[in-house]
Structures are given as C-alpha cells and as structure tokens.
Amino acid sequence: MTELRTLKVALLGCGNVGAQVARILIDDADALAARTGARLELGGIAVRNLDAERDVDLPQELFTTDAETLVKDADLVIELMGGIEPARTLILTAMRHGACVVTGNKALLAQDGPTLYEEADKAGVQLSYEAAVAGAIPILRPIRDSLSGDRITRVLGIVNGTTNFILDQMDSTGAQFADALAEAQRLGYAEADPTADVEGYDAAAKAAILASLSFHTRFALEDVSCEGITAVSAADIAAAKEAGFVIKLLAIAEKLTDEDGRTGVSVRVHPTLLPREHPLAAVRGAFNAVFIEAENAGELMFYGQGAGGTPTASAVLGDLVSAARRIVLGGPGRTETTTGHVPALPIDAAITSYYIGLDVADQPGVLARIAQLFAEHGVSIEIMRQTIHRDADSNVESAELRIVTHRAREAALAATVEAVKRLDVINSVTSVLRVEGV
Ligand SMILES: NC(=O)C1=CN([C@@H]2O[C@H](COP(=O)(O)OP(=O)(O)OC[C@H]3O[C@@H](n4cnc5c(N)ncnc54)[C@H](O)[C@@H]3O)[C@@H](O)[C@H]2O)C=CC1
Ligand SMILES: N[C@@H](CC=O)C(=O)O
Numbered sequence: 076m077t078e079l080r081t082l083k084v085a086l087l088g089c090g091n092v093g094a095q096v097a098r099i100l101i102d103d104a105d106a107l108a109a110r111t112g113a114r115l116e117l118g119g120i121a122v123r124n125l126d127a128e129r130d131v132d133l134p135q136e137l138f139t140t141d142a143e144t145l146v147k148d149a150d151l152v153i154e155l156m157g158g159i160e161p162a163r164t165l166i167l168t169a170m171r172h173g174a175c176v177v178t179g180n181k182a183l184l185a186q187d188g189p190t191l192y193e194e195a196d197k198a199g200v201q202l203s204y205e206a207a208v209a210g211a212i213p214i215l216r217p218i219r220d221s222l223s224g225d226r227i228t229r230v231l232g233i234v235n236g237t238t239n240f241i242l243d244q245m246d247s248t249g250a251q252f253a254d255a256l257a258e259a260q261r262l263g264y265a266e267a268d269p270t271a272d273v274e275g276y277d278a279a280a281k282a283a284i285l286a287s288l289s290f291h292t293r294f295a296l297e298d299v300s301c302e303g304i305t306a307v308s309a310a311d312i313a314a315a316k317e318a319g320f321v322i323k324l325l326a327i328a329e330k331l332t333d334e335d336g337r338t339g340v341s342v343r344v345h346p347t348l349l350p351r352e353h354p355l356a357a358v359r360g361a362f363n364a365v366f367i368e369a370e371n372a373g374e375l376m377f378y379g380q381g382a383g384g385t386p387t388a389s390a391v392l393g394d395l396v397s398a399a400r401r402i403v404l405g406g407p408g409r410t411e412t413t414t415g416h417v418p419a420l421p422i423d424a425a426i427t428s429y430y431i432g433l434d435v436a437d438q439p440g441v442l443a444r445i446a447q448l449f450a451e452h453g454v455s456i457e458i459m460r461q462t463i464h465r466d467a468d469s470n471v472e473s474a475e476l477r478i479v480t481h482r483a484r485e486a487a488l489a490a491t492v493e494a495v496k497r498l499d500v501i502n503s504v505t506s507v508l509r510v511e512g513v
C-alpha cells in the first residue's frame with residue numbers, strides 16, 4: 076500500500092467544540108486518513124491556560140500558548156476560540172502562510188467576512204465555516220454546491236439553539252426564562268456571553284451568512300434587522316398557546332420588491348408566531364431547522380442539532396476532510412461567489428402578519444373603531460378574539476382583544492399599531508409579534 080502524505084493540523088481553542096474536534100481527530104485518525112487520502116496529524120492546540128481542566132483527556136504535550144507559531148507551521152488551521160481578536164489575525168496569518176482554515180466563528184464572519192474571503196482568494200486557500208450556521212446541519216454546503224444551479228428565493232429558519240431551548244422550555248414546562256437559560260449554558264449551547272443568543276445577535280450573524288450565500292451578495296450584520304427574545308413574556312407564550320400558536324425566534328432572508336418597485340433582500344431576525352401544526356413549530360429543544368425555497372427545487376427543509384460540542388465538531392470535521400481532500404487533489408476550489416448585487420431592504424419593506432394583544436375598555440363601539448383604523452391603514456384582520464375580565468374589587472369590566480392580521484407591509488402594520496395606541500379606549504398594547512405560516 077502506498078504511504079499517505081501527512082497534513083499538519085493546528086487547533087485554536089479547546090472549549091466545548093475544540094475539545095471534541097481534538098478527540099475525534101485522535102480517535103478516528105485511521106478512518107479520517109482513509110476518507111481523505113492523507114493523514115490529518117494534530118500538531119498542536121493553542122489554549123490560554125495550559126493547566127485548565129478539559130472535557131476530554133488529551134495528550135498534554137499538544138497544548139501551547141503560542142498560537143502564532145502553531146498556525147505558521149500548519150497545512151490546515153481550525154479556529155474555535157470565538158470572538159474577533161486574536162481569531163481574525165490568526166486566521167489571516169494562517170492563510171498568508173498557505174494554510175486552509177476551518178472556523179465556526181459566525182460573529183467574526185458576519186463582522187469581517189469580506190476581508191477573510193478576499194485573503195483566502197488571494198492566498199489560494201480554502202476558508203470553510205459549515206459549523207458557523209446551524210451547527211451539525213449541513214446547510215452552507217447544500218446552498219453553495221447542491222443549489223448552485225438554482226435560484227433561492229427565501230430562507231426561513233430556527234438557527235439559534237439556546238433561544239429555541241429557552242422558548243421551548245417556557246412553552247412546554249412553564250419554566251422561567253433565567254432557569255431555562257442556565258440549563259442551556261450548562262449544556263454548552265450558549266455563547267460565552269449569552270447576550271449574543273438572547274438578543275438575537277448570534278442568529279443575526281447566521282442570517283447574514285445565509286443571505287450572503289443564498290443571494291450571492293455580501294450582507295453584513297448591519298443589514299440585518301434584529302430583535303431578540305428578552306421581551307417575550309410568559310403571558311405572550313400563554314396567549315399564543317391558547318390561540319394555537321408557538322413562538323419561535325426566526326431568521327428570515329427573502330427576495331422582495333418594495334413599494335418603489337426596487338428588488339432587494341429583507342434579512343431579519345425576530346420572535347415569530349407560528350401555527351402549532353407548522354413544521355418549524357415541531358423543532359424542539361436546542362434543535363435547529365432551515366427551510367429553503369428555490370425556484371426549481373421548490374421547498375427544502377434541513378433539520379438537526381444546531382449547537383453543542385459534539386454535533387458542532389461533526390460539521391468542523393466535515394469541512395476539514397473536504398479542505399484536506401482538495402489539498403490532496405491540488406487546488407483550493409471556490410468557496411463563495413458574490414456575483415449578485417441585490418440591496419438589503421429595510422425592515423419596513425418586509426411583508427408579514429402581526430399578532431396584537433390589546434387591553435381595551437369594555438364599551439359599545441370599541442371593536443368597530445379599532446377595525447376601522449386597521450381598514451384605514453389597508454391592513455386586513457384575519458382573526459379577532461375578545462375575552463371579558465371583571466375586576467372583583469371595583470366591579471369594572473375590561474376586555475382583552477387578540478388580533479391576527481393578514482399579510483401586509485411592515486410599515487403599514489407598524490403605523491396601524493401606533494394609531495391604535497392613540498385611541499382613548501385602549502388601556503395598553505400588551506404585545507406585538509410577527510406571525511408566519513398563516
Ligand atoms: N458551542 C456551540 O454549540 C457552537 C459554537 N460555535 C462557535 O464555535 C466557536 C467555539 O465555541 P465554543 O467551543 O462553544 O466556545 P468555548 O468558549 O467553549 O471555547 C473557546 C475556547 O477558546 C479559548 N480561547 C479564547 N481565546 C483564546 C486565545 N486567545 N488563545 C487560546 N485560546 C483561547 C477559551 O479559553 C476557550 O477554552 C465560537 O466561535 C462559537 O461561536 C459554532 C456553533 C455551535
Ligand atoms: N449559541 C449558539 C451556538 C451555535 O451556534 C446557539 O445556541 O445556537
């Protein structure tokens with residue numbers, strides 16, 4: 076049998092994902108070599124603290140605090156430190172020294188992707204990041220390769236495991252937000268700073284990557300309209316449940332034409348009501364799922380574990396083997412194309428439905444006045460439900476109104492809500508959430 080060549084792998088970071096990647100590289104070395112056509116030798120692991128406790132038992136001699144020397148001497152570099160610096164500089168150094176890079180760092184890609192893609196092109200190396208979006212789910216490669224002969228029109232997905240876990244726990248067990256978040260952190264789903272998860276920034280970074288690959292145009296974080304789940308209350312979840320909906324944090328990227336006839340892409344992240352029978356409503360715990368609509372393929376759905384050390388390591392290893400195979404064959408291949416030039420549209424151009432909860436005075440004519448305001452703004456009502464409450468002490472009656480609208484422009488919906496707030500019969504607007512799938 077011919078001797079296989081050896082490719083040197085440098086690993087940066089040994090946390091939730093990095094430790095699992097190191098374990099698989101060592102335990103499955105023979106199988107990986109057979110699939111790659113080269114031996115993938117783990118040359119070193121850059122860490123901050125040589126003596127830190129790790130999830131996995133790894134040979135101590137692999138650890139180093141000198142990440143720079145490690146990347147300069149590698150054929151393949153895996154960046155799993157997270158954050159912007161020093162990850163950015165180390166990736167650039169690795170590529171300038173001829174190494175292909177695999178990363179899961181969506182925050183860095185969303186902030187400074189173009190610099191990294193340009194450097195990869197210039198250096199003739201591959202930059203792969205399947206782990207950065209929806210963890211283990213193969214989603215970027217299908218968009219980039221399998222669908223490269225089609226035109227994607229819409230991407231809709233649950234791409235953050237932590238927030239899906241929290242919303243699911245609140246929906247199914249009545250858990251408090253803080254307890255559900257602590258459990259997600261314990262299970263290794265949450266980012267080092269969970270603000271990125273609960274405020275929607277992590278999903279927004281993934282939405283920017285999905286939109287860029289789907290529409291062949293570079294979209295940055297600032298092109299994404301972003302709303303997290305911190306304002307979603309237990310009352311919102313209970314009201315949604317009673318009306319037959321579930322609340323999910325969705326990332327949406329879709330091609331639209333705005334009121335001026337300009338075609339662009341609306342990229343957004345926000346809590347969304349979905350009918351309980353919608354396929355995305357069945358995505359539980361930290362699982363992720365992404366729907367893609369393409370002109371010729373029609374509807375496609377990708378489902379699996381979107382977070383956690385071991386599942387995410389699977390995506391990293393897939394990228395590593397693919398990059399190593401290309402080295403063996405000679406040539407980096409093409410990692411992304413930016414041939415399109417579609418603008419990012421503001422949130423006002425989005426077309427969606429709204430769920431609106433109102434606390435109103437129980438007087439004759441109130442419903443008619445509210446319905447008239449909706450009609451004046453060109454927003455049609457699909458469902459209107461009223462529940463009467465009587466305060467036992469004061470004996471005063473008030474009414475709780477729940478309205479679901481038909482699809483309309485976001486700008487018209489927002490203007491309707493503002494006008495409703497000004498009506499003297501409105502005590503308060505208790506919730507405003509977007510609805511998909513009706
Ligand atoms: N945990 C998950 O489910 C997923 C994580 N990711 C991404 O993968 C990357 C890694 O995530 P985790 O493993 O969860 O993070 P983590 O926080 O568990 O691990 C990062 C490790 O890198 C080390 N590190 C940070 N700066 C360093 C430096 N300057 N030099 C040496 N070591 C350094 C930290 O000490 C830590 O051990 C992040 O970019 C994250 O966004 C992507 C998909 C899923
Ligand atoms: N914090 C992220 C990890 C994966 O990207 C999540 O919860 O989905």
Ligand code: NA
Pocket residue numbers: 205206207208209210211212213214215390
């Ligand atoms: Na993925």
